[in-house]
Every structure is written in structure tokens, then in C-alpha cells.
Amino acid sequence: MNFPENLTYTKEHEWLRAEGNIATIGITDFAQGELGDVIYLDLQAGKDVKAGESVGTIEAVKTVSDIYTPVTGKITEVNSALNDAPETVNKDPYAAGWLIKIEMSDPAEVKSNTMGVGEYKALIGQ
Numbered sequence: 071m072n073f074p075e076n077l078t079y080t081k082e083h084e085w086l087r088a089e090g091n092i093a094t095i096g097i098t099d100f101a102q103g104e105l106g107d108v109i110y111l112d113l114q115a116g117k118d119v120k121a122g123e124s125v126g127t128i129e130a131v132k133t134v135s136d137i138y139t140p141v142t143g144k145i146t147e148v149n150s151a152l153n154d155a156p157e158t159v160n161k162d163p164y165a166a167g168w169l170i171k172i173e174m175s176d177p178a179e180v181k182s183n184t185m186g187v188g189e190y191k192a193l194i195g196q
Contacts, residue, residue, distance in 0.1 A: 071099045073191060074164055078184035081193060082138045085164065088180045093141050096168040097128065097159065100194050105130035108159040113137070113148045113170055121179050125170060128159070139172060140183035147171040 077085040083101035087094045102108065105128065113126035124136040125145060149168050152158055159167040174180070185193070 071103070071196065072164065073099065073187045073196075075187050077164065078140075078180060078186060079190035079193075080138065080140045080184055083194075084138060084140065086140055086180060086184055088174070088177060091143075091174045091177050092146070093139075093143070093172045093174050093177075093180065094168050095125075095137075095139060095170050095172065096163055097137065098190070099163050100196075102160045102163050102167075105135065106132040108156045111152050111156055111159070111169065113145075115145050115148045115170075117145045119143065119145060119172065121183055128169075137169060139170075141172055141174045141179045142176055143172040143174040145170050146173045 077087050079085050083098045085096050085098050108130050110129040119125050119139050121142045125139045126137050128135050148170050
């Protein structure tokens with residue numbers, strides 16, 4: 071399994087890449103493996119969200135799961151390419167399979183609400 075060092079991770083198996091006040095969020099390689107083949111995503115741009123809230127759902131052959139945000143802000147962009155190719159989340163979860171971008175209202179939440187790769191690996195028993 072792949073866990074890039076330049077990302078932070080959540081207990082709910084999302085990853086986050088912060089660039090200035092923009093957070094790009096997706097699901098981890100571990101999460102996509104547990105879900106199985108992703109067939110549909112329900113995500114909405116323009117929505118104001120609070121840390122810990124569901125920002126949409128991801129549907130796989132096995133189950134439907136909520137996607138949570140570790141940061142507060144406004145969803146500025148949804149990866150619309152996933153509408154036609156949701157399986158990209160399985161093939162490339164950390165690059166082409168990103169889910170949403172949030173303009174963070176408090177970038178300090180990244181540090182308080184996410185963990186480094188070592189902590190995440192320990193969480194999932196890697």
C-alpha cells in the first residue's frame with residue numbers, strides 16, 4: 071500500500087494535502103481497497119462545511135460510505151472527472167482520484183485534526 075509522506079491522514083481514512091489555505095482531500099489507498107470498486111460519488115461544490123462533517127458519499131460495489139472533512143471552509147471544487155470515471159479513485163487515489171478542494175477558514179485545523187503517515191500506518195496496522 072502507498073502512503074505519501076507529504077500528506078496528512080484522518081481516522082476516517084481520508085488524506086489531505088494543504089497548499090496555502092486550500093486543502094485537497096481524497097480517500098486513502100487503504101480505504102479504496104476496503105471499499106472495492108468505486109462506482110459513484112456524490113459531492114457538491116459551493117457548500118460550506120465544518121470539520122468532522124460529511125461532505126458527500128462514495129458508493130462502491132460493497133457499500134456506500136460518507137466522506138468527511140477534517141477542516142472547516144467552503145468546497146470550492148469537486149473532481150468532476152470522477153463522474154465519468156469513478157474507478158480512478160481505485161487506480162490513483164492520491165493524484166487523479168482526489169475528491170474535493172476546500173478553501174479553509176482555519177488552516178491550523180490541519181495540524182489538530184489529521185495525523186502523519188506513521189500514525190496512520192499504526193492506526194490501520196501497517
